[in-house]
Amino acid sequence: MSTSAATVLLPAEWRDFLALTKPRVMTLVVFTGLCGMLAAPVPIHPVLGFTAILCIALGAGAAGALNQWYEADLDSKMRRTQGRPLPAGRMDRQSALHFGVGLACFSLALMYFAINLAATVILAVSILFYVFVYTIWLKRRTPQNIVIGGAAGAFPPLIGWAAATGDVALLPALLFALIFLWTPPHFWALALFVKTDYANAGVPMLPVVAGERNTRTQIGLYTIPMAAAALAPWPLQLTGALYGVSALVLTGIFAALVLQVTFRSSAPDDTMAPEKRLFKYSILYLFLMFGALVADRWLA
Numbered sequence: 304m305s306t307s308a309a310t311v312l313l314p315a316e317w318r319d320f321l322a323l324t325k326p327r328v329m330t331l332v333v334f335t336g337l338c339g340m341l342a343a344p345v346p347i348h349p350v351l352g353f354t355a356i357l358c359i360a361l362g363a364g365a366a367g368a369l370n371q372w373y374e375a376d377l378d379s380k381m382r383r384t385q386g387r388p389l390p391a392g393r394m395d396r397q398s399a400l401h402f403g404v405g406l407a408c409f410s411l412a413l414m415y416f417a418i419n420l421a422a423t424v425i426l427a428v429s430i431l432f433y434v435f436v437y438t439i440w441l442k443r444r445t446p447q448n449i450v451i452g453g454a455a456g457a458f459p460p461l462i463g464w465a466a467a468t469g470d471v472a473l474l475p476a477l478l479f480a481l482i483f484l485w486t487p488p489h490f491w492a493l494a495l496f497v498k499t500d501y502a503n504a505g506v507p508m509l510p511v512v513a514g515e516r517n518t519r520t521q522i523g524l525y526t527i528p529m530a531a532a533a534l535a536p537w538p539l540q541l542t543g544a545l546y547g548v549s550a551l552v553l554t555g556i557f558a559a560l561v562l563q564v565t566f567r568s569s570a571p572d573d574t575m576a577p578e579k580r581l582f583k584y585s586i587l588y589l590f591l592m593f594g595a596l597v598a599d600r601w602l603a
């Protein structure tokens with residue numbers, strides 16, 4: 304449900320619980336899980352498929368809630384996050400904790416009893432990774448937080464694939480690598496234009512700690528292996544030409560936007576238009592890449 308639809312349809316308290324799940328970010332997480340499932344060679348019964356996707360959505364939502372439970376103090380220091388239920392004082396931390404733990408347990412139990420052990424284990428790893436490795440351990444300590452912790456968001460295609468097949472394979476492993484290597488350009492493009500927010504909150508994001516120049520270089524460097532992971536499935540004969548050509552075009556556009564960000568220096572009053580463009584396109588890019596993967600599997 305979109306935020307505006309939720310505003311109209313849900314009572315205020317429910318809306319706050321929904322906000323704890325970070326619904327907008329999680330749409331892409333769930334979409335990549337769905338596409339991982341639909342790209343698998345083994346068809347899954349629609350009811351089981353729907354259940355598996357529901358489990359990914361609930362598990363990801365639980366992880367988002369536990370992230371907000373832990374970092375209400377940080378969220379209260381950043382303009383972008385001040386309006387969330389905990390920093391705005393509309394919900395107490397205990398409720399967020401109970402909601403997050405309850406939802407995580409429910410999603411894992413449902414995945415285990417309705418689907419299989421492999422999908423349950425990977426879902427558990429991604430929730431634990433986001434909460435403990437990213438949020439609690441790394442986020443406040445190192446600018447490499449999103450490189451390592453970002454792996455949490457790369458698991459959903461593996462979960463979807465494992466739900467259908469009970470196993471993992473090279474193609475979903477490459478999809479994992481694609482999201483894993485996409486996360487630094489995705490996030491650091493944004494961090495370049497919300498740098499002061501992170502600095503005020505004392506979060507050691509790369510532009511704050513290592514400077515803008517270094518961040519621009521890192522965005523360029525991560526894009527090289529990301530492109531390799533994006534393009535590899537076609538030559539490896541894991542997908543057909545529909546995916547291969549789409550990946551070439553979409554990744555070409557990504558690389559062009561990255562080049563604009565990498566080889567530029569901004570003045571203090573800069574509008575950061577290329578960085579904003581790259582951030583927005585990074586989201587569209589993953590939607591289209593995973594859409595192309597499914598189209599290749601089902602239409603070609």
Ligand code: HEM
Pocket residue numbers: 327328329330331332335437448449452453455456457482486489490493586589
């Ligand atoms: C540690 C890794 C990541 C970090 C730190 C990060 C951070 C962010 C931030 C701060 C925003 C902007 C504001 C917001 O809506 O909260 C954002 C937006 C977004 N991110 Fe990421 N992200 C990460 C990984 C991912 C992953 C793995 C996905 C999905 C596969 C994703 C999907 C999105 C989407 C769809 C939006 C747009 C949300 C909207 O329209 O409001 N992100 N990300």
Ligand SMILES: CC(C)=CCC/C(C)=C/CC/C(C)=C/COP(=O)(O)OP(=O)(O)O
Pocket residue numbers: 325328332359362363366370384426429430433455456458459
């Ligand atoms: C299946 C499963 C459990 C998936 C987990 C999905 C996942 C880890 C997504 C990462 C995306 C995300 C919201 C990062 C922002 O974290 P942040 O805390 O830095 O952002 P904030 O500043 O907006 O709170």
